Amino acid sequence: MNKTITSAYNWREPSLTWPVTTETGPGMEGVIACETRVAWVDPAGGGIYYRGVPAVDLARTQTYEQVAFLLIEGKQADEHPDEFAGFRDRLREARRIPAPVVDVVRNLPRDTHPTRLLRAGVSALGCFMMSSDEDRYGTRHWQDLEIVGQLTRLVGEVARHRRGLPAGDPACDCSLAAGLLEAINDREPTPEETARLDMAWVFYADHGLDAPAFTGMVVGSALADPYYNIVAGLSALRGAKQGGTGEYVLHELLKLRDPHVARAWARGMLAQGWRIPGFGHRLYRQPDPRVEEIKQQVRALADQKGQKMLVDVAEAVEDEVTSRLAQKGVHANINLYSAVLFHLLGSEPEMVPCLYAVGRVAGMVARVREYLAHNRLFRPLEIYAGPEERSYVPMEAR
Amino acid sequence: MIGTKDRTIDTQTYGRGLEGLRFGETTVGRIDGRAGRLWYRGYPLEQLCEQSNFEEVAYLVMHGELPNRAEWDAWDRELRAWRTPPRDALAVLQWLPTDAHPLMQYRTMLSVAACMMPDLENTRLDAQWQRPARILAWTAALAAAAIRHLKGQPPLPPKEHLGFAANFLWQALGREASEEECRAFEVSLIVQAEHGLHAAALGALLVISTGADLGGAVLAGMGALSGKLHGGANQDAFEMFHALSLGGPGRAQGFSEKADRVQNDGTAAGVESRNPTSGASRANQARQEGAPGLSEKVDTTAVLDHARAWTRRKLEEGFRFPGFGHRVYKTHDPRARALEPLAERMLRATGHGVLWEVYGAVKHEVEAKLGPRGIFANVDAVTGLVYHPLGLPTASFPIPFALAIQTGWMAHCLEYIPSGRMIEPGSVYLG
Structure with missing residues (x-):
């Protein structure tokens, strides 16, 4: 692309050729980090589109599971009912995480911030999902879908631990939203409650290349294991200027x-x-x-x-x-x-970033997976503005 | 001109992976990729390797100046005071499968420790400055515990009289290393203490720019570093040299198939059902642990002939050699140069001379062919040649790199916090 792009946010093009030339500012403002087909934020109209569909329409008519399918697989759930059913079942089944992972979370101090508990749980989960060889040679893959389900379960366990409730039972075949509400409130949610949580997650599922998504991509570009992308993304998500x-x-x-x-x-x-x-x-x-x-x-x-x-x-x-x-x-x-x-829906302020995270992870997975299909390690440069070359001085002479 | 302090705007041209993009100004480190030189805060790497130690370099990288006596005493005291990590962070190992990659176990301990940092929700700058010593000291102890856990051994308590590098080796190996060993390891930490805005540093900076705490930033950096295009490269490179040093074409063939998979997987991200079994990893580890004896029995000339022939063949095939080539260096990597004499001495002294010869042979072939295109051995090719004779398990090689380089991440984060905006690039929507 030879023309200058004044604002790289939400730029829309039929195609993109690297290298690109853009106006850039502090904090990578105006920088194009990648091309994407996942989502588009229309700054003029104020709308966000997931794979071309307005998010507001999706929130009215679809569940989070269907929207996760749309973002990650790029297909409409109602047009591919069998494939979606398989996806949804894997997502729900993934809530059966190894018991020691729940133990890791439950053995941490209850008053620790929930995102920290969640991060520790996700990190531990990675240890169970991949052995060291798989981790490093070829067999390592994004367990994309499973992460979405696993994270939902972990958020529920974090909430239960905070409230002094015993570990939850993920055996139900209910939706991710219903399962999490049941875990948090220790009672079956109403259909209205479940639908509202689905709506919030749909709205949070993607929002352009924000800090958690970009952090996940940077970590992913080094071919780190997927759980690590989430750990890193959770760290970014927690920041006061972000999901906090x-x-x-x-x-x-x-x-x-x-x-x-x-x-x-x-x-x-x-x-x-x-x-x-x-x-x-x-x-x-x-x-x-x-x-x-x-x-x-x-x-x-x-x-x-x-x-x-x-x-x-x-x-x-x-x-x-x-x-x-x-x-x-x-x-x-x-x-x-x-x-x-x-x-x-039963959440205290501290749990809000965790609830946000469940929604956000679908877009993260979709974007990292998309980037990895044409991966290039992120490695920008800096301008050195420090001292000129100088010689080491022994401590006595300082 | 781009500045992080003001809002100046500049037009820049850059490639995928932000190649060539100038993110902003820094006073931490300077890399001259054409001359093959590296400075921390203006001090040439070579001088620091010769005259300094890791603790002092860490202070320099983060604070910008070498410490005076009083500053040193306070820094050293603090690093020692935090050598015992929270018991819960160590205890988490009991729940983790032993065959998980040590980096994963390590990062899980870190994510637990990140729940236990004093005053941990305080992200004011002065609170952030309290954290580097804690992070450096805790991570060293946790990393040593992860390495011990690989062998099913419990963590060891620190030894008061030992410095940072020597104490880490004691806690990881269960023996006090010799002065020469400690020095070689120390230099490996010094040369890896800071390296600009590589992917891991960028990950850390992204997290800190959202207003998070320094521990969270280090965790994100660890994430990128655990990837095989990054910190994992030293393990990959060593395994290549090691397989070749074992001689037989069968051995090297075995590696080459695996290496090919590495390369192919580097660009693909398919979805396959996971396979949590890990027999292969145990076999692989057993093979490596049984290796030192073997390597001395094989005919060195035949091994080297084979290594050269294999390297030439893989060069013809366009294989990307782990530990060779660098996005910034287009000539000899100064970090590799600083470590090479130490690696050679240690390998020869421990009866692994053939490994050194194999390294030389592969390096010669690769650089003869690709040197004109700017591809040379980088630091990842050499660190394993220092860590192996120390007795560190191959799977743990990325860990010392992580311990050292987090210094640079923290320096970049602490530099960015006062003026930093949240880092938010954009994407171009196709469709």
Whole structure:
């Protein structure tokens, strides 16, 4: 590609020829890391498309399992029912992880942050899934699908461990969403609860080349084992500027007693120039279509459960913020209402990044697998701006 | 001009894998790929190898200056104080299968230890600066435990009077290594302490840029390093030399088939049902452990003739030799050059002279053919030749690399935190 690309985000081309020339800025802004057919974020329209299908449409009509199939295999579940059934069964079956992996998690201090517990569990899982030879010679493969199922089980076990519940029983043949809700709340979920979790996961399944996905790709490009990609991706996901946002949002919202307090809090934050978590986006300058959808669904679930306070609080905050900042392109992002949703589904703030991770892993798997099909180790350069050559001085002379 | 401190924009041309992209400025290390030279904070690698030790180099790489006496005392004291990792991190080994790759067991211990770092949710810069000594000291102890676990042996307590390198060898090998052995190992740590923005360092930087803690960043770096295109390369390279040193065409043939698979798998990622059995890995390990005696009985001339012929044949086939060629160096790798005399001395002293000769033969053939295209032996070709005579198991060779290079990752992370934006490149959607 010989023309200059001013913003590599979400660029769309019929084809791409390396090397590329782009304008680049700090934090790799504008840099094209790869080509993809997995998903496209339309910064103008604010929509995200998975394999060409708007995510909002998918969230309304499909389960997370179907969307994982779409992202990873590139096929619509309803057009390939037999293949999808095989995929789904493997995904669900994968929840039967080796008992010692659960022991690893359960033997860690209960008050450790859940993403750390999850990371340790995923790392241990890798030790069981591949022996050292498979790990290194040819037999090593992405156990893609299984990871999605395994991660779901581990998140459930992390939640149970935190609550002092005994290890869960994965024997059920229910969906990933239903299984996880049952693990977290220790009761069978309602169909509405399961459907809302599916929706959140569909929305989180891919969002362009964000930090967890790109970290997974960088690690994958060295041909590391797939569990390691997830471990690394989880580390990136946890960062305060990434998946940690949802946790922070819920944490803050829960402190606000009612909509009046919420409005006052939001006004105060804005007056002092603070950024309010759950608002604004590096890509979008207009309302995110996913937010409207999730907001309606959260409202419906809250009404049904009779737990309206937190959604009232979130709407009050949104109203305060957008009335002042909408003209500057700041709108509620998906983390605002998903935080409320996760709360309604039984999650405390600390568990939010883990719940987010389950959804996110489908897109990660799809993107890493796509990159590995034409792999090239990531290895950028730096500009050296340090001291000129100098000679070693023994300690006595320093 | 790109800067991480301001928001300047530049137009750049780069290839797949971000080849040629200049990410930003650094003051940590400088690599001259054309001259084959490497500096840490301005100090030439060769001088540090001759006069410094790993602890001091680690301080230099992270802090930017060599420590004065008081700084050294504090740093050394802290490194020693953290030599005993959390018991739970060691205990996790009991749940893991012994035939899992030691790097996987090691990283699992790290991910457990990452739950136990004091003040671990604090990501303020001063809290992050508390972590390097803990990470270096803990990881060394955990790595040694992973190596002992390979042989079914329990972890050993540290020895107070030993330095970082010597204590690691004691905890890994269960014997105090000689001064020469310690020095060779120490130099291997020094030459691998920092190497710019390789994939693992980039992985660590990505994680730190999201606002995570330094331990999480090191874990991500470990991930990339565990890949066979990265840290695993020293194991692959050594296994190639080792198979060739055993002489018979059958042996080398066996390797070449395996090596071919490595190459093919390097670009493919199919899905196959997993096979958790590991008889092959045990057999492989047993073969390697039984090897030293064998290697002395074979006819050196025949072994070398065979190694040369095999290398030439594989060169004709376009085989990518593990441990040869580097994205940045287009000439002799200074890290390999620094280690070569140490490797030769140790191999000859332990009766593995033929391994050294085989290395020389393969290197000569590969560089004669590919040198004009900028392909030379890199550090991964040589580290195994230092680690093998020490008695470290082949599968553990990536571990010392990990111990050393995390220093550079931490330096890059600590450098990036104050001014760093979240690293977020884009992708081009085709379709």
